[in-house]
Amino acid sequence: MNNSSVTITIDGETVEVDVGRTILDGCRSAGVDTPTLCHGDNLTPSNVCRVCVVEVEGSRTLVPSCSRPAEEGMVVATDSERVRHSRKMVLEFLGSAVDVSQARDVDHDSDLSVWSDHYGADPTRYGDQVAKSSAPLKREDDLYVRDYDKCVLCYKCVEACGDDAQHTFAIAVSGRGFDAHISTEFDAALPDSACVYCGNCVAVCPTGALQFTTEFDLRKAADWRPEDQHVARTVCSYCGVGCNLELHVQDNTIVKVTSPSDHDVTSGMLCIKGRFGWQYVQPRF
Numbered sequence: 001m002n003n004s005s006v007t008i009t010i011d012g013e014t015v016e017v018d019v020g021r022t023i024l025d026g027c028r029s030a031g032v033d034t035p036t037l038c039h040g041d042n043l044t045p046s047n048v049c050r051v052c053v054v055e056v057e058g059s060r061t062l063v064p065s066c067s068r069p070a071e072e073g074m075v076v077a078t079d080s081e082r083v084r085h086s087r088k089m090v091l092e093f094l095g096s097a098v099d100v101s102q103a104r105d106v107d108h109d110s111d112l113s114v115w116s117d118h119y120g121a122d123p124t125r126y127g128d129q130v131a132k133s134s135a136p137l138k139r140e141d142d143l144y145v146r147d148y149d150k151c152v153l154c155y156k157c158v159e160a161c162g163d164d165a166q167h168t169f170a171i172a173v174s175g176r177g178f179d180a181h182i183s184t185e186f187d188a189a190l191p192d193s194a195c196v197y198c199g200n201c202v203a204v205c206p207t208g209a210l211q212f213t214t215e216f217d218l219r220k221a222a223d224w225r226p227e228d229q230h231v232a233r234t235v236c237s238y239c240g241v242g243c244n245l246e247l248h249v250q251d252n253t254i255v256k257v258t259s260p261s262d263h264d265v266t267s268g269m270l271c272i273k274g275r276f277g278w279q280y281v282q283p284r285f
């Protein structure tokens with residue numbers, strides 16, 4: 001141990017973790033894959049999904065690795081029977097209540113379905129005891145679509161719209177229990193709300209509940225082909241801040257724009273111009 005790092009053990013391996021970093025950071029630097037859903041590299045952890053839990057020696061309960069800071073001498077197990085059982089149950093509960101077919105770790109490009117298969121999660125074993133969400137699709141503008149049948153209430157969009165990036169606070173969780181849902185103020189249509197259409201909520205959403213209209217339409221037409229897309233990095237031309245853009249291009253056409261979550265100017269967040277103002281490059285969209 002030195003003043004800037006702590007030493008922990010993960011699955012029997014000794015790992016150095018910078019002070020203040022989490023168990024998840026330690027897992028990543030040790031090459032231990034860990035499922036996450038509500039975690040974002042550029043967001044304050046909200047700790048709500050619990051797919052990332054691990055066992056810490058001496059701790060009565062499993063702990064969320066995404067938010068628990070690593071402490072000197074911690075002994076962590078990421079693949080114990082208890083951890084596997086808990087992750088499996090969480091994945092089943094999520095899958096039994098909402099459509100998680102598109103759920104993925106946005107920052108690390110891994111699909112949740114891989115983890116469901118890994119743990120043998122079977123959401124159908126609860127039969128119809130759990131009501132599937134049936135929220136109507138909201139398509140209120142040309143820029144993005146809200147499909148809350150896919151929403152796992154992970155809070156990432158709320159954080160991106162609020163304290164962690166945009167400070168617009170256009171959306172929040174409204175209602176309690178089974179009525180809890182992401183909502184604008186007084187459930188106003190998005191164009192009538194405080195939303196400034198930065199699209200940062202869309203960029204962080206891990207399930208496809210929020211999607212760029214271009215992506216949504218291509219998926220609907222069964223023509224969304226990430227394997228055929230290339231990503232061109234450029235600098236936004238609208239002002240002098242220097243935001244980096246990743247242009248996702250399919251068939252020579254821009255299909256969406258993101259920014260890397262580890263970029264020191266944007267931290268993955270953009271404004272409406274950088275995010276959506278690319279039609280001038282290809283006027284046919």
Ligand code: SF4
Pocket residue numbers: 157160161166168169170171194195196197198199200201202
């Ligand atoms: S587009 Fe921006 S302002 Fe609008 S809800 Fe999303 S994060 Fe908030």
Ligand code: SF4
Pocket residue numbers: 150151152153154155156157158182201204205206207208209210
């Ligand atoms: S809309 Fe997406 S980002 Fe927002 S709470 Fe639902 S799943 Fe999470």
Ligand code: FES
Pocket residue numbers: 035036037038039046047048049050051052053064065066067
């Ligand atoms: S990713 Fe850790 S609680 Fe959701």
